[in-house]
Amino acid sequence: MRFATISAAAALLSSASAHLNIVLTNDDGFGSANIRALYNELTKQNHSVLIVGPAENQSGTGGTTVWPTSNLTSRGGHDLLIPGAYFAGQEAGGLNNPSINKSVDLVVSGPNEGSNLGPLVFTLSGTLGAAYVAVGRGIPAVAFSAGNSTKRSYKDWNPNDPTDIANVHGKLGADLVSALAYGRDISKGDKVLPTSLGLNVNFPKINSTCRGLPMIQTRLTGSALTDKAHVAFTCTVVFNAAGFPTYGDLAGASGINNCVTGDCDLPGETLISTTTCMTTVTVSVCLFLSAKEEQAAHALTTSQAFSVDYDAPQAYTASTKEHLEYTVLNKLNTAPGSYKKRDWQPRGKGMIFE
Ligand SMILES: *[C@@H]1O[C@H](CO)[C@@H](O)[C@H](O)[C@H]1NC(C)=O
Ligand SMILES: *[C@@H]1O[C@H](CO)[C@@H](O)[C@H](O)[C@H]1NC(C)=O
Ligand SMILES: *[C@@H]1O[C@H](CO)[C@@H](O)[C@H](O)[C@H]1NC(C)=O
Ligand SMILES: *[C@@H]1O[C@H](CO)[C@@H](O)[C@H](O)[C@H]1NC(C)=O
Ligand SMILES: *[C@@H]1O[C@H](CO)[C@@H](O)[C@H](O)[C@H]1NC(C)=O
Ligand SMILES: *[C@@H]1O[C@H](CO)[C@@H](O)[C@H](O)[C@H]1NC(C)=O
Numbered sequence: 419m420r421f422a423t424i425s426a427a428a429a430l431l432s433s434a435s436a437h438l439n440i441v442l443t444n445d446d447g448f449g450s451a452n453i454r455a456l457y458n459e460l461t462k463q464n465h466s467v468l469i470v471g472p473a474e475n476q477s478g479t480g481g482t483t484v485w486p487t488s489n490l491t492s493r494g495g496h497d498l499l500i501p502g503a504y505f506a507g508q509e510a511g512g513l514n515n516p517s518i519n520k521s522v523d524l525v526v527s528g529p530n531e532g533s534n535l536g537p538l539v540f541t542l543s544g545t546l547g548a549a550y551v552a553v554g555r556g557i558p559a560v561a562f563s564a565g566n567s568t569k570r571s572y573k574d575w576n577p578n579d580p581t582d583i584a585n586v587h588g589k590l591g592a593d594l595v596s597a598l599a600y601g602r603d604i605s606k607g608d609k610v611l612p613t614s615l616g617l618n619v620n621f622p623k624i625n626s627t628c629r630g631l632p633m634i635q636t637r638l639t640g641s642a643l644t645d646k647a648h649v650a651f652t653c654t655v656v657f658n659a660a661g662f663p664t665y666g667d668l669a670g671a672s673g674i675n676n677c678v679t680g681d682c683d684l685p686g687e688t689l690i691s692t693t694t695c696m697t698t699v700t701v702s703v704c705l706f707l708s709a710k711e712e713q714a715a716h717a718l719t720t721s722q723a724f725s726v727d728y729d730a731p732q733a734y735t736a737s738t739k740e741h742l743e744y745t746v747l748n749k750l751n752t753a754p755g756s757y758k759k760r761d762w763q764p765r766g767k768g769m770i771f772e
Contacts, residue, residue, distance in 0.1 A: 445544025447495035451575035455588035481547035496571035525552035532567035536642025565623035628695035640686020680729025
């Protein structure tokens with residue numbers, strides 16, 4: 419039975435996995451059931467975790483930073499806070515508290531209440547934004563998003579029920595984190611992922627038969643959606659009941675579906691996550707901060723081509739390819755050594771472990 423195999427593999431993983439100092443964040447708010455369940459599972463697997471999440475919903479804010487200019491003015495998401503309370507933490511000094519002054523081995527963001535698939539959403543999502551800002555600072559990061567978009571407070575979550583969907587997401591996420599930490603020696607300077615790389619992980623809509631396994635490596639481009647929002651060509655704009663333009667999915671846009679930089683043989687995460695029960699794992703890259711830093715350092719006017727394919731270049735991921743494909747995905751999906759790989763159709767060479 420698959421469950422027995424997975425928990426045996428996960429037990430092996432946590433004993434051989436490095437203990438990580440993790441900052442866990444999200445964009446839905448610190449009171450979300452999903453972030454609490456992932457916290458529980460990560461601490462069960464012997465990682466040290468500090469939750470630093472927003473008081474209010476920050477969905478759709480991408481990688482923006484907005485510092486507070488007052489103490490709390492409302493009760494926040496899920497009605498959990500007291501107006502007038504200090505802007506960070508439970509007491510004055512919250513973020514400067516010496517007890518949280520540790521090095522950070524990994525930033526984990528999510529699991530988001532809803533999927534985050536493809537390049538458009540990559541830049542838009544606050545869940546991804548927290549991850550790529552951390553990656554830009556040299557801290558490895560993983561963004562998790564759940565196909566189930568139900569917005570639940572931790573007060574409606576049962577930490578002891580393994581069938582609670584937040585716990586299913588939490589277990590999948592923590593298993594992947596421990597798999598990344600597998601065989602790493604943090605005290606000797608090993609990093610969980612190489613500098614500039616992050617992961618975008620999407621769980622499918624979980625139900626009693628759809629369990630988010632196996633995990634499969636994907637790319638951002640391919641079947642990705644963007645918005646119908648071209649005002650010059652009004653036929654592509656969607657209007658709401660009040661007669662104003664609103665969001666609508668545009669499939670097949672050429673720009674975000676052109677594989678520019680990643681492994682073009684991998685299947686697109688959008689297709690896999692919306693049509694199968696597998697969890698998609700995409701290696702993405704965050705290199706654009708360095709151009710800004712150079713500009714600031716040298717006071718030059720820079721001109722640089724950019725691409726909207728944020729997949730990590732294949733050559734750049736060569737050193738992690740083995741760890742990701744054979745150690746991480748294989749160990750999570752099956753007992754060690756018992757995987758088989760088969761061709762993924764229609765693209766040909768993408769691999770699924772089953
Ligand atoms: C848990 O992590 C601590 C701190 O790194 C370590 O000393 C301990 O051996 C770990 N325990 C297990 C069961 O891995
Ligand atoms: C958070 O904001 C997003 C975008 O504005 C919205 O779609 C979502 O429903 C909000 N979530 C909650 C819990 O209000
Ligand atoms: C914010 O809260 C702290 C802690 O209660 C308090 O010391 C400070 O005066 C408050 N600041 C403002 C502008 O209200
Ligand atoms: C945080 O740790 C660093 C390195 O150990 C130390 O230099 C710094 O003073 C510490 N800051 C606080 C606020 O404790
Ligand atoms: C999402 O999860 C909730 C329980 O948290 C469940 O009631 C709901 O049916 C799920 N939705 C989907 C589409 O799976
Ligand atoms: C679970 O989800 C899968 C994929 O969406 C679907 O095919 C299947 O019918 C669902 N099963 C149940 C019991 O809802």
